[in-house]
Amino acid sequence: xxxxxxxxxxxxxxxxxxxxxxxxxxxxxxxxxxxxxxxxxxxxxxxxxxxxxxxxxxxxxxxxxxxxxxxxxxxxxxxxxxxxxxxxxxxxxxxxxxxxxxxxxxxxxxxxxxxxxxxxxxxxxxxxxxxxxxxxxxxxxxxxxxxxxxxxxxxxxxxxxxxxxxxxxxxxxxxxxxxxxxxxxxxxxxxxxxxxxxxxxxxxxxxxxxxxxxxxxxxxxxxxxxxxxxxxxxxxxxxxxxxxxxxxxxxxxxxxxxxxxxxxxxxxxxxxxxxxxxxxxxxxxxxxxxxxxxxxxxxxxxxxxxxxxxxxxxxxxxxxxxxxxxxxxxxxxxxxxxxxxxxxxxxxxxxxxxxxxxxxxxxxxxxxxxxxxxxxxxxxxxxxxxxxxxxxxxxxxxxxxxxxxxxxxxxxxxxxxxxxxxxxxxxxxxxxxxxxxxxxxxxxxxxxxxxxx
Amino acid sequence: xxxxxxxxxxxxxxxxxxxxxxxxxxxxxxxxxxxxxxxxxxxxxxxxxxxxxxxxxxxxxxxxxxxxxxxxxxxxxxxxxxxxxxxxxxxxxxxxxxxxxxxxxxxxxxxxxxxxxxxxxxxxxxxxxxxxxxxxxxxxxxxxxxxxxxxxxxxxxxxxxxxxxxxxxxxxxxxxxxxxxxxxxxxxxxxxxxxxxxxxxxxxxxxxxxxxxxxxxxxxxxxxxxxxxxxxxxxxxxxxxxxxxxxxxxxxxxxxxxxxxxxxxxxxxxxxxxxxxxxxxxxxxxxxxxxxxxxxxxxxxxxxxxxxxxxxxxxxxxxxxxxxxxxxxxxxxxxxxxxxxxxxx
Ligand code: HDD
Ligand code: HEM
Ligand code: HEM
Numbered sequence: 001x002x003x004x005x006x007x008x009x010x011x012x013x014x015x016x017x018x019x020x021x022x023x024x025x026x027x028x029x030x031x032x033x034x035x036x037x038x039x040x041x042x043x044x045x046x047x048x049x050x051x052x053x054x055x056x057x058x059x060x061x062x063x064x065x066x067x068x069x070x071x072x073x074x075x076x077x078x079x080x081x082x083x084x085x086x087x088x089x090x091x092x093x094x095x096x097x098x099x100x101x102x103x104x105x106x107x108x109x110x111x112x113x114x115x116x117x118x119x120x121x122x123x124x125x126x127x128x129x130x131x132x133x134x135x136x137x138x139x140x141x142x143x144x145x146x147x148x149x150x151x152x153x154x155x156x157x158x159x160x161x162x163x164x165x166x167x168x169x170x171x172x173x174x175x176x177x178x179x180x181x182x183x184x185x186x187x188x189x190x191x192x193x194x195x196x197x198x199x200x201x202x203x204x205x206x207x208x209x210x211x212x213x214x215x216x217x218x219x220x221x222x223x224x225x226x227x228x229x230x231x232x233x234x235x236x237x238x239x240x241x242x243x244x245x246x247x248x249x250x251x252x253x254x255x256x257x258x259x260x261x262x263x264x265x266x267x268x269x270x271x272x273x274x275x276x277x278x279x280x281x282x283x284x285x286x287x288x289x290x291x292x293x294x295x296x297x298x299x300x301x302x303x304x305x306x307x308x309x310x311x312x313x314x315x316x317x318x319x320x321x322x323x324x325x326x327x328x329x330x331x332x333x334x335x336x337x338x339x340x341x342x343x344x345x346x347x348x349x350x351x352x353x354x355x356x357x358x359x360x361x362x363x364x365x366x367x368x369x370x371x372x373x374x375x376x377x378x379x380x381x382x383x384x385x386x387x388x389x390x391x392x393x394x395x396x397x398x399x400x401x402x403x404x405x406x407x408x409x410x411x412x413x414x415x416x417x418x419x420x421x422x423x424x425x426x427x428x429x430x431x432x433x434x435x436x437x438x439x440x441x442x443x444x445x446x447x448x449x450x451x452x453x
Numbered sequence: 454x455x456x457x458x459x460x461x462x463x464x465x466x467x468x469x470x471x472x473x474x475x476x477x478x479x480x481x482x483x484x485x486x487x488x489x490x491x492x493x494x495x496x497x498x499x500x501x502x503x504x505x506x507x508x509x510x511x512x513x514x515x516x517x518x519x520x521x522x523x524x525x526x527x528x529x530x531x532x533x534x535x536x537x538x539x540x541x542x543x544x545x546x547x548x549x550x551x552x553x554x555x556x557x558x559x560x561x562x563x564x565x566x567x568x569x570x571x572x573x574x575x576x577x578x579x580x581x582x583x584x585x586x587x588x589x590x591x592x593x594x595x596x597x598x599x600x601x602x603x604x605x606x607x608x609x610x611x612x613x614x615x616x617x618x619x620x621x622x623x624x625x626x627x628x629x630x631x632x633x634x635x636x637x638x639x640x641x642x643x644x645x646x647x648x649x650x651x652x653x654x655x656x657x658x659x660x661x662x663x664x665x666x667x668x669x670x671x672x673x674x675x676x677x678x679x680x681x682x683x684x685x686x687x688x689x690x691x692x693x694x695x696x697x698x699x700x701x702x703x704x705x706x707x708x709x710x711x712x713x714x715x716x717x718x719x720x721x722x723x724x725x726x727x728x729x730x731x732x733x734x735x736x737x738x739x740x741x742x743x744x745x746x747x748x749x750x751x752x753x754x755x756x757x758x759x760x761x762x763x764x765x766x767x768x769x770x771x772x773x774x775x776x777x778x779x780x781x782x783x784x785x786x787x788x789x790x791x792x793x794x795x796x797x798x
Binding site for chain 2: 056059060062063064066067068069070071073074075077078079080081082084085086087088089090092093095096097098099100102103104106107108109110111113114115118119162165166167168398399400403406409410413416417420421423424427428
């Protein structure tokens with residue numbers, strides 16, 4: 001592999017790994033907060049137990065999320081020094097403000113976990129709100145850098161020089177709100193469906209109607225409500241994200257939809273694989289006129305095709321598949337909660353058949369996959385640019401060579417961390433069963449939150 | 454010029470805060486490993502009690518530091534990123550193992566020992582590698598070929614000066630953390646742990662001082678410019694060494710200050726912080742205006758003035774918001790008798 005490809009693969013691997021823990025790290029505190037608030041409202045101890053168990057899981061995930069994030073942050077300067085030089089000059093604010101968000105999350109996370117029993121209940125809620133806000137703010141701010149990469153603003157670029165720099169205009173670049181909104185909403189989707197997966201799995205393992213079964217049923221319902229609402233909001237917002245592509249990065253939208261010829265009344269191709277030679281999408285379902293309507297709210301909208309751009313500026317064409325996979329999963333995650341609601345409320349069924357529970361188990365992994373597809377689509381679809389039409393990826397890469405050894409080392413360490421985190425989670429929750437925690441919560445003599453073993 | 458000077462002062466402040474916090478952090482992890490088999494002294498529990506709530510906050514400072522470098526001196530970030538790819542990546546890998554296994558060791562109680570060993574050993578290597586960034590910025594290990602900078606690893610790791618820096622980093626990590634933990638155990642009323650850490654402090658203090666002298670002794674060979682400029686501030690250096698007397702009183706004083714307890718670790722902690730502050734001021738001042746000698750200076754690397762103003766404003770607002778949070782955190786974990794004196798399970 002040439003050095004540029006290794007650098008890209010190394011960074012992509014780091015991000016793909018970090019993003020799993022980071023996204024759950026944004027979504028899970030929101031679920032914990034919902035459970036704590038539900039407890040205040042219903043006084044049902046089960047919600048405190050949920051909050052405690054999710055907090056433990058969150059603390060373990062932080063053990064990987066924080067170091068991998070640190071790697072991501074530092075690797076950005078090590079692998080893409082040219083990119084960070086520009087970012088430092090023009091767009092330093094998101095990273096800078098993100099530090100404060102990290103501090104807030106770190107301080108109040110420790111307070112929520114290690115001082116839970118010593119602070120007043122309202123202070124516990126405040127700490128938790130601050131943790132959730134800190135996590136959300138980190139996601140929004142880091143995404144802002146990504147938004148800037150797609151729609152750079154706040155400077156004039158002439159003869160390789162950056163003039164008239166206005167860092168706040170860069171901060172509020174055109175796609176900031178849409179992109180950050182999409183990432184935040186989708187993180188809540190992931191948090192909810194990860195909980196849903198575990199709850200459905202546990203329901204299969206316990207007898208219908210048992211204490212533990214009912215506990216997980218409550219968690220399942222909570223997660224389906226939250227997950228369904230946010231999946232719907234994610235799709236609405238994703239539609240705006242696509243319209244932004246139409247306006248600001250037309251070649252990315254063209255590649256995402258596999259459109260070669262510029263046209264009005266453009267068709268929407270669902271599924272299939274883009275073929276560069278014949279300039280068509282194989283095995284796709286075509287809906288006439290739909291793409292024009294989606295891009296500009298009218299069938300007359302002219303959608304730009306790839307042939308309007310020199311071929312060396314085309315993004316890789318496989319992003320069509322990634323985009324479809326993300327949207328497909330997103331649609332599924334809206335339909336599943338609706339179906340479950342109908343099953344219980346309209347058909348008045350009390351029992352969940354096994355195949356239904358298995359379907360629910362897959363939702364968490366699917367949501368994480370949607371995140372991965374979305375990011376690879378967004379970053380790879382921007383190629384060959386790191387900063388759209390300003391700085392190319394090749395120009396921004398490190399001049400260091402022989403990165404392959406490092407690449408292997410990083411993969412090796414990520415594998416160790418992945419195995420260890422799964423092992424530790426399984427170990428912990430096997431040692432501390434739901435029943436143990438429910439008993440602790442009922443007795444109140446043993447502290448619930450600081451109970452570790 | 455004035456702005457660049459403010460910026461480098463902010464950066465230096467971050468480096469100093471991180472240096473002190475990181476020595477406590479990595480040192481505490483190491484002690485928690487060393488005393489893991491001596492249940493009775495509670496030395497491990499004390500180290501963990503300090504470490505559990507603080508490591509995350511400490512880690513955030515390293516991120517703050519990196520962000521400060523590229524948002525204040527983007528040009529230096531380019532060269533630093535290029536030459537630090539190998540040492541930087543190794544630090545990152547060790548840091549990942551260290552943080553993750555530190556968390557895991559507190560959750561998977563049955564496997565505490567092996568997990569603590571991994572995080573303790575990874576942790577104590579990190580300060581040694583982190584400090585190697587300083588001699589790298591002295592310039593003599595960087596080669597320039599067709600305009601791009603390259604780190605010469607062979608020369609780096611055959612330089613006695615680099616080893617003096619590494620030895621200093623590791624010994625002062627252990628020294629500062631044993632002082633802090635001595636103070637922490639005293640506040641927690643764990644007198645056995647206190648005596649253990651006080652003894653460690655007594656041994657490590659002189660070793661750290663020796664290492665500091667070794668750095669100065671080997672420095673002229675590698676970076677004479679720096680040595681000469683530091684010597685211009687000889688009086689300050691002597692004052693810094695003089696603080697060792699106060700540290701010594703806190704550690705070795707044969708009489709007891711209160712309640713029949715010998716030693717006054719808090720005095721030593723404060724004195725050692727002041728000592729490092731003065732020494733690093735002298736070092737930093739001598740290093741100016743170079744960020745990487747001789748090609749990258751604070752002026753040549755400085756960011757755009759508009760960006761600097763915006764970043765500086767966020768520093769002020771950010772710290773105004775965070776300050777109460779830090780105070781609250783401190784009062785809960787450093788100053789709350791219920792936390793410090795909790796029964797060990
Ligand atoms: C649970 C995750 C998830 C789900 C269900 C969806 N997305 Fe998404 N999408 C993401 C998670 C995500 C993401 C990982 O968060 C991305 C990557 C970059 C970004 O801004 O968000 C993303 C990017 C992204 C982009 C590219 C933005 C860019 O390149 O700048 C578009 C156009 C959409 N999405 C559109 C949609 C639509 C129309 C969906 C309909 C259901 C959808 N997404 C569901
Ligand atoms: C939001 C903050 C992010 C920023 C600032 C960012 C920035 C970058 C940069 C500078 C590159 C290198 C240039 C390139 O090859 O495009 C890159 C590539 C890449 N990023 Fe992102 N990225 C972000 C988020 C993510 C996330 C969360 C993922 C998760 C999957 C991701 C996946 C990738 C991949 C796979 C590549 C390699 C692209 C390729 O091989 O073509 N990125 N990103
Ligand atoms: C959009 C994708 C991302 C999201 C949602 C996200 C979110 C988060 C969150 C919530 C944390 C806190 C730890 C946790 O809960 O696991 C975190 C940690 C971190 N992230 Fe990410 N992040 C993303 C991408 C990135 C990128 C591209 C970088 C690098 C530039 C980065 C740098 C960091 C750093 C440095 C930390 C550690 C902070 C600390 O030491 O406290 N993140 N991230």
